[in-house]
Each structure stands twice: as structure tokens, then as C-alpha cells.
Amino acid sequence: MNYELLFQLVVNGIIIGTLYGVVAMCFTLIYKSTQIVNFAQGEFLLIGAWVCWWILGEFQIPFFFGFLLCLAFMMVFGILLQVVVLKPMIGEPIISVIMVTIGLSIFFQAVMKWMFGVFVKPFPQVFEVESMNVLGLQVQTAYIMSFIISIVIMIAFAWFFKYSRMGLAMRATAFNQQVAQSLGISIKQVFAMSWAISAMVSALAGVVVGIVNGVSSSLSFFGIKVFPAVILGGLDSIIGAILGGLIIGVMENLAQYVDSELLHLNNLYAVAPFYLLVIILMIKPYGLFGTKDIERV
Amino acid sequence: MAGHDSMRCGEFRTTYRADTTIFPTPWSRNFAILGVAVAATCPLFLEPYYLNLMIQIAYLGIAALGLNILVGFTGQISLGHSAFFGFGAFASAWLNNVWGIPVFFAIPLAGLWTTAVGMIVGIPAGRIKGLYLAIATLASQFILQDFFARAEWFTGGASGALAEPFSIFGYTFDTDKSFFYVALTYLIVAYVAGANLIRSRDGRAFVAVRDHYLSAEIMGVNLTKYRILSFGVSSFYAGVGGALFGHYLGFVSVEGFDILLSIQFLGMIIIGGLGSVMGALMGTAFMVLLPEVMEGLVSLMGSTDWGSAKWFVDGVPYMKEAAIGLAIVLFLIFEPDGLAHRWRLIKAYWKLYPFSY
Numbered sequence: 001m002n003y004e005l006l007f008q009l010v011v012n013g014i015i016i017g018t019l020y021g022v023v024a025m026c027f028t029l030i031y032k033s034t035q036i037v038n039f040a041q042g043e044f045l046l047i048g049a050w051v052c053w054w055i056l057g058e059f060q061i062p063f064f065f066g067f068l069l070c071l072a073f074m075m076v077f078g079i080l081l082q083v084v085v086l087k088p089m090i091g092e093p094i095i096s097v098i099m100v101t102i103g104l105s106i107f108f109q110a111v112m113k114w115m116f117g118v119f120v121k122p123f124p125q126v127f128e129v130e131s132m133n134v135l136g137l138q139v140q141t142a143y144i145m146s147f148i149i150s151i152v153i154m155i156a157f158a159w160f161f162k163y164s165r166m167g168l169a170m171r172a173t174a175f176n177q178q179v180a181q182s183l184g185i186s187i188k189q190v191f192a193m194s195w196a197i198s199a200m201v202s203a204l205a206g207v208v209v210g211i212v213n214g215v216s217s218s219l220s221f222f223g224i225k226v227f228p229a230v231i232l233g234g235l236d237s238i239i240g241a242i243l244g245g246l247i248i249g250v251m252e253n254l255a256q257y258v259d260s261e262l263l264h265l266n267n268l269y270a271v272a273p274f275y276l277l278v279i280i281l282m283i284k285p286y287g288l289f290g291t292k293d294i295e296r297v
Numbered sequence: 298m299a300g301h302d303s304m305r306c307g308e309f310r311t312t313y314r315a316d317t318t319i320f321p322t323p324w325s326r327n328f329a330i331l332g333v334a335v336a337a338t339c340p341l342f343l344e345p346y347y348l349n350l351m352i353q354i355a356y357l358g359i360a361a362l363g364l365n366i367l368v369g370f371t372g373q374i375s376l377g378h379s380a381f382f383g384f385g386a387f388a389s390a391w392l393n394n395v396w397g398i399p400v401f402f403a404i405p406l407a408g409l410w411t412t413a414v415g416m417i418v419g420i421p422a423g424r425i426k427g428l429y430l431a432i433a434t435l436a437s438q439f440i441l442q443d444f445f446a447r448a449e450w451f452t453g454g455a456s457g458a459l460a461e462p463f464s465i466f467g468y469t470f471d472t473d474k475s476f477f478y479v480a481l482t483y484l485i486v487a488y489v490a491g492a493n494l495i496r497s498r499d500g501r502a503f504v505a506v507r508d509h510y511l512s513a514e515i516m517g518v519n520l521t522k523y524r525i526l527s528f529g530v531s532s533f534y535a536g537v538g539g540a541l542f543g544h545y546l547g548f549v550s551v552e553g554f555d556i557l558l559s560i561q562f563l564g565m566i567i568i569g570g571l572g573s574v575m576g577a578l579m580g581t582a583f584m585v586l587l588p589e590v591m592e593g594l595v596s597l598m599g600s601t602d603w604g605s606a607k608w609f610v611d612g613v614p615y616m617k618e619a620a621i622g623l624a625i626v627l628f629l630i631f632e633p634d635g636l637a638h639r640w641r642l643i644k645a646y647w648k649l650y651p652f653s654y
Contacts, residue, residue, distance in 0.1 A: 037428050088630050094427045095374055099567055100629050102560050107622030114615035224556075227432045235428070271443040274436040278421070281433045285425045 002261060009253040015143045017249020018150040022205050023222055024229040024241035025157060026198040032174040032236050033194040036086055036097055040105035041202060042223020047108060048074050048203020049210035049219055050116050056124055063124075067207060071200050078199030079192045086195070105223070113217055120214040123207075146208035153201060154242060161238070170194060174236075228273040232280055234290020243288065248273050317496045319489070336481060340474040348473040350585060355480035356541040358581040359487045361565040362574065363534025368563070369572035370495060371527035372507030373422055374431040377438035378535055378562040383445060383554030385411045385536030386543035387452045390460035400463050400544055404483075408536040414441075415532025416525050423521035426510075438556055445551045457550040460543040476545055483541055484578075487534060492574045494530070503527055507572075557618075564625045570635030579636040587624060588617040 023041060030038045052070035056063065085104065089097050133139075160167040172180040173190045181187050206219055229248045233240025255272035286292045310316045320326035340348060364378045389407035392398045398406065418437045422430055445452050452458055462471035463479050470476045494500045502523050505513035514520050543549045561584055569580020595613055632639060 037431075085626060085630070092629075092633065094431075095368060095372075095571070096567075096629050096633060098374065098428070098431055099563055100626055103564070103622040103625030103629070105622070106557070106560060107619050107626065110615045110618035110622065114612040114619070224435070227435065231429070231432055267443070267446075271439055274439045277436045278433060278440070281421050281425055281429060281436075285429055 005261075006257055009257050010250060011139065013250035013253035014246065015139070015147050015249075016252070017246035018147055018242075019205050019209065019245070020222070020225060020229050020249050021242040021245025022150045022153055023202055024226045024233065024245045025154070025238055026202045026205075027226050027230055028233075028236060028238050028241040029170075029194050030198050031230075032238070033170050034082075034086070034191050036089070037094075037101065038198070039098060039101040040108065040223065041198075041226055042220035043105045043108040043112075044074070044078075044199050044202035045206030045209065045222050046112055046217065046219045047077070047206075048199070049206035049215045050112055052203070052207045053121060053123060053210065053215050054116070070203060070207070074199040074203040075196045078195040078197075081199075082192050082195040087191075105220070109217060109220055116215075118217060120216040122214045123211045140212055142208060142211040146205075146212075149204065149208065153204070157238065166190075166193060225273065228277040228280075230287075231277055232287055234287030236291055237287070237289035240287055240289035248276070251276065319492045319496070333481075333485060337478070340477050345473040348477050350589065352473065352477055352480045352545060354578070354582050354585050355484040356538045356545065357562075357565070357585065358484060358538075358578045359541070360535045360538030361562055361569070361581045362487060362491050362577040363531040363538070364562050365566040365569070365571065365573070365577040366491065366494070366503070366534070367527050367531035369566055369570075369576075370500065370507060371503040371524065372510075373419075373524060373527060374427070375434045375528070375531065376431050376556070376559050376563070377418065377434040377441065378531070379554045379556070379558035380438045380441035380445075381411050381415055381532040381535035382539040382542070382558070382562075383549075383551075384414055384441065384532075385539030386460070386549045386554075387445065387458060387539075388536065389540035390458040390543050390549050391451055393461050394459065399465075400461055401465050404463075404537060404540040404544070407540040408533045411536025411539070412529045412533040415535070416529045418532075419525045419528025422524040422528060435556070438559055442551075442555065445554065452549070452551055455551065457548055458543075460547055460549055462547060463541075463544045471547075480541060480545070483537065487537065488574060488578065491534075495574065499523070499526070504572075560625075561621060564621060566635075567625060568628050568635055570637030573635070573637035575640075576635050576637030579640070583624075583636065584621070587620055591617055591620060 023045065026044070027038055027041050030036055030041075048070060051073055052067055055061070055066040055069050059066070081104070085100060089100050161171055169180070169185045170190050170193065172183065172185055173187060177187060180190075205222070209219060209222070225248065226245075229244035230241050231244070232247060233242070233244030252269045252273055256269035259268040280287065320329060336351075339351065343351075360378065360382050363381075364375065367373050367375055385407045388410045389400070389403045392403040392406055393400050418434065421433045425433060446454070448454075462469050463476065464470065470479050495504075502513070502518045505516065505518050506520060506523050506527075510520055565580035565584045566577055567580070568583050569578065570576030592613070595610075628635065
């Protein structure tokens with residue numbers, strides 16, 4: 001047994017897992033408040049990372065300001081997307097809603113490839129030191145930053161939904177749209193806000209991954225990895241999404257460990273989450289924290 | 298008695314039997330026969346390039362009809378259709394290469410194999426629906442794709458599998474011209490069988506499950522059985538379509554049966570019209586011809602400075618890909634019932650012309 005490798009993989013898993021958790025949280029946020037399943041979540045990461053990369057390269061401004069500009073862009077983008085494309089889909093059957101977001105994801109992926117090419121492009125140097133020593137392990141600085149940022153985002157989300165006026169309005173809308181509307185909550189605003197927040201936070205995750213691995217169209221695969229995480233946690237639970245992301249991240253790396261040490265099948269880690277996904281759907285389709293929907297006629 | 302017969306305007310059906318015929322009017326039947334006859338003469342005067350497009354429409358159309366039975370008629374969702382399409386292609390090549398079964402029998406056998414796989418994948422459908430089912434089938438897409446890459450005994454791994462051309466009674470259909478007739482025959486059989494399935498008891502059960510599954514269950518429709526059956530039928534069509542694809546190209550590669558093709562299949566039936574047999578074919582034709590039409594437009598613009606700019610010419614493959622996504626989104630927003638609905642409107646307009654009110 002190679003304990004050092006195992007430990008390294010578990011730490012990697014936790015760090016990647018928090019990123020999955022953040023993206024899954026954004027996905028859940030949209031699903032909870034607008035009942036729309038966003039298959040284009042991965043493209044938010046992709047667009048965010050490319051826009052940030054482009055701003056930094058084009059205007060030569062410090063990373064922090066470029067990043068803020070990128071977030072502003074993503075906010076406008078998220079709101080526009082909701083108003084132009086997704087508003088007409090309210091009340092349509094689920095297959096239409098799913099297909100609209102899938103169509104959007106194909107469209108954005110192709111446009112991004114067209115504008116920025118298919119090759120991996122590295123981010124300009126952001127941190128002074130490439131990697132740090134944590135408990136005897138070499139961990140990339142960007143990953144540590146991402147871990148800290150993810151935790152901060154999660155705490156911010158918790159505060160937002162518990163205490164802020166907008167957050168309470170969003171929870172009320174998620175609970176019952178008609179009742180929320182009758183109490184004076186602007187559903188329009190809530191919908192637009194949830195898309196904007198989701199796009200912004202996803203873009204943040206995209207930038208973090210872009211700093212570590214370079215920006216390329218493979219970023220959008222995060223959007224697909226999110227599904228095992230959200231299903232595991234229960235589709236409409238934010239805590240479930242975070243926990244699901246962590247579990248999937250660690251499991252993926254453990255699968256890689258088992259694969260490299262014992263089984264010697266290649267690429268097991270890439271499909272392992274999907275096997276897990278099928279098993280969860282068979283035995284506990286509503287996940288760990290999801291609400292079981294009971295239909296009455 | 299000149300009677301009411303001559304007074305007719307529009308369609309009036311007085312028996313259930315008349316209401317469930319394949320063709321609602323004699324005219325539509327005659328047009329269908331005429332269409333098949335015209336299609337059959339196509340190889341005489343069309344270039345191989347256009348025949349190739351028509352063959353593509355045929356085998357993809359068969360698979361798309363399968364998906365429409367699953368999604369449009371039964372109301373289930375599958376994001377893994379291309380994996381079944383690929384499985385059919387590999388299964389047929391494998392049966393032919395390893396077991397020496399003639400291609401003529403290998404194609405339906407491959408369809409049956411794919412049915413078995415589809416039913417296994419469909420088992421979760423007995424319990425879950427909607428979004429959960431979409432994600433479960435998405436998982437099966439990745440698992441099957443992984444299987445294709447891994448199972449070298451079956452698919453030939455990274456080097457792919459060779460497939461013999463279609464042959465019967467010693468005559469080999471290895472040119473575009475001759476294979477066109479094979480594809481056309483399969484297409485007609487598949488579509489007539491599909492239209493008949495919808496008229497049958499099982500077809501009505503599918504529609505009942507789609508419209509309101511609780512009421513269907515109360516009426517005595519076995520939900521689990523029909524959901525899994527629907528997955529089976531849909532994968533049978535996908536398998537046959539895939540097998541035709543394999544024997545037409547002569548080579549099946551592990552790449553290409555990816556999520557994008559699955560989405561294209563879904564795009565075909567959405568553009569064509571969910572829950573319409575002919576819609577599946579129209580949607581397939583749209584999806585196959587869209588990139589070709591774009592290519593044509595680009596070559597028309599070739600002489601202008603916009604058309605010869607490097608960024609524009611290099612972007613054409615991505616534009617085609619983006620057009621697929623855009624077409625799906627625009628159809629869902631502006632014409633959610635698809636081309637089949639548009640076609641019905643056109644027919645209704647001319648039927649009552651000029652007194653359309």
C-alpha cells in the first residue's frame with residue numbers, strides 16, 4: 001500500500017470536491033428557485049474562464065480588477081440568458097426545458113471554440129509561488145486559494161439565505177411561487193438574481209480551474225460531473241450539493257488510487273461517478289437530503 | 298342520392314376503425330406511395346454525394362423514430378440514444394465477423410441485442426422519471442462509451458471494427474447507388490412498423506403513460522412494463538439504424554457515438570415534432586441538411602471579402618455545431634411542436650382553400 005499517494009489523492013479529492021460542491025450549489029440554486037435544470041452549467045465555467053483570460057490578456061490590468069470585470073460580465077450574461085431564453089420556457093414540459101439548456105450548452109461551446117480556439121491556453125501568472133507545502137504535501141497555491149474561496153462562498157451562501165432579504169425571498173419562491181408572489185415578492189427579480197448569482201459563482205470556479213490547468217473547452221465537463229454530485233445530495237438541497245460534491249471528488253480520486261494500485265484498468269476514475277450515480281438512482285433516487293415528491297390526484 | 302357525400306369539406310370519420318388508419322385520407326396514402334416511388338428513382342439521376350446524404354437521413358431517421366417512440370409517444374427521456382446506435386453498429390459487425398452470420402441476419406439480430414441492452418438501461422425508468430431519468434440515461438451513455446473503448450474483443454478497441462458490406466443472394470450492395478435501396482427498404486419497413494405500433498394496443502398504452510401516468514395505471518396499464526418496453530423498442534430501432542450505418546461505412550470507430558450525437562437525435566425529434574412518426578423523418582432531414590446548406594451558403598459568400606476572411610472560413614465547423622444548438626433552442630421557443638405541426642397547418646390551409654374560415 002502506498003499511503004503517501006493515497007493521502008495526496010484524498011487531499012486532491014477534497015479540494016476538487018469543494019469545487020464540484022460550489023458548482024453543484026449553483027446548479028441547485030437555479031433548480032430550486034426556477035425549477036429549471038441547467039445542463040449549461042459547465043459552459044458558465046467555460047465562458048467565465050475565457051472572458052477573464054481575454055480581459056487579462058487584452059487590457060493588461062491586475063488580476064483582481066480583471067476578475068471583477070469578468071464577474072460583472074457574467075452577471076449581465078446570466079440575467080440576459082434568463083430573460084431572453086428561459087422565460088418563454090416557464091410551464092413547458094420538462095423535456096423542453098432540458099433540451100433548451102442542452103441546446104444552449106452546445107451553442108456556447110461551439111462559439112467559445114470558434115472565438116478562442118481548441119487548444120489549452122495558460123493563464124498569466126497570478127500567484128508568486130506555484131505550490132505550497134501543506135502537511136508535507138505539495139499543493140498548488142491556486143488550489144489552496146480555491147479551497148479557501150469555496151469555503152468563503154459556502155459561508156456567504158449560508159448567510160445570504162438565512163439573513164438577507166433577497167435570500168429569504170428566494171427561499172420563499174422555491175417553497176411556493178404563488179404564495180411568495182402574493183406576499184409581494186417579485187418573482188421576476190428572484191429568477192434573474194438566481195441566474196446571475198449562479199453564473200457569477202460558476203465563473204469563479206472556472207477561473208480557479210483555469211489558473212491551475214489552463215483554459216480549454218474541457219472545462220465544460222465540470223457541468224456533467226455535477227450531476228452525480230447533485231443526485232447524491234438530493235436535487236434541491238444546497239447542503240446536499242456541497243456534500244455530494246465532496247464525496248464525488250474524494251471518490252473519484254480513490255477510484256484512481258484503486259485503479260492504479262490494484263485493478264490497472266485505465267481511466268476508471270472518469271466513469272466511476274456515473275456507476276455510483278446509477279446505483280444511487282436505483283436505491284435512493286431522491287438522494288441524501290432531497291425532498292421526496294409525493295403526488296396526489 | 299347525391300347526398301351528403303358530395304357536401305364534404307374536411308375529414309369526417311364515423312367509426313373508430315376509420316379514425317385509426319395509417320393514412321387519414323386516400324390522398325395522403327397516394328402521396329406517400331408517390332413519394333416512395335420518386336425516392337426509388339433517385340439513384341438514376343442523383344450524384345453519389347446527394348445519395349450519401351439520403352442514406353444518412355435513412356439510417357439516422359430509423360434511429361430517430363425509435364427515440365420518438367420513447368420520448369414523443371411514451372414521455373420518457375433518453376440522453377443516451379447514440380450509445381445504442383453505436384452498440385447496434387458494433388454488434389452487427391461482431392456477429393458478422395466473429396460468428397460468420399450473414400449481414401442480412403446480423404442486422405435484425407444486432408437490433409435484438411440492442412433491445413436487451415436498452416431494456417437493462419431502462420430498468421431505472423420503472424422507478425424514476427423526468428429529470429432523474431434524463432440523468433440516469435446520461436450516465437448510461439458514458440458507461441456504454443467507456444465499454445466501447447475497453448471491450449477490445451467486441452469493438453476492436455481504439456482501432457475500431459471492420460464491417461462487411463450488405464449482401465444478399467451473392468449480390469453485394471457496396472456502392473451508394475445499390476445501398477440506397479437497402480436503406481430505403483429498411484426505412485419504409487421501420488416507418489410502417491412504427492406507425493402500426495402506435496395504432497395498436499401497446500401504442501395506445503404508450504400514449505396513455507405519456508399523457509397521465511397515474512390515470513394510465515388506474516386504467517390497468519402496467520407502467521413498469523410499458524416504460525421498459527418502450528426503451529426496448531426504441532433501442533431496437535437505434536440498433537438497426539446503427540447496424541445499417543456500420544455496414545454502409547464498412548468501418549465502425551469507437552469515437553463518434555458521443556453525447557453530441559445523442560443530443561442531435563433529440564434535436565431531430567424536437568425539430569421534427571415530438572409524438573409524430575413522419576416528424577422524426579422531417580427532423581432528421583433538417584438536421585442532416587442544415588450543415589450542408591450552411592456549407593453551400595459559405596461557398597456562395599466565398600468571393601466577398603467577408604467570406605474569404607480567415608476567421609470566417611476557419612470558424613465554419615464551429616458555426617455548424619453552434620447552428621445545431623441554436624436550431625434546437627429556436628424551435629423550442631418559437632415552434633415547440635416542430636415541423637410536423639407546421640406541415641399540418643399548411644395542409645389544413647390548402648384543404649379548405651380558399652374558404653379557410
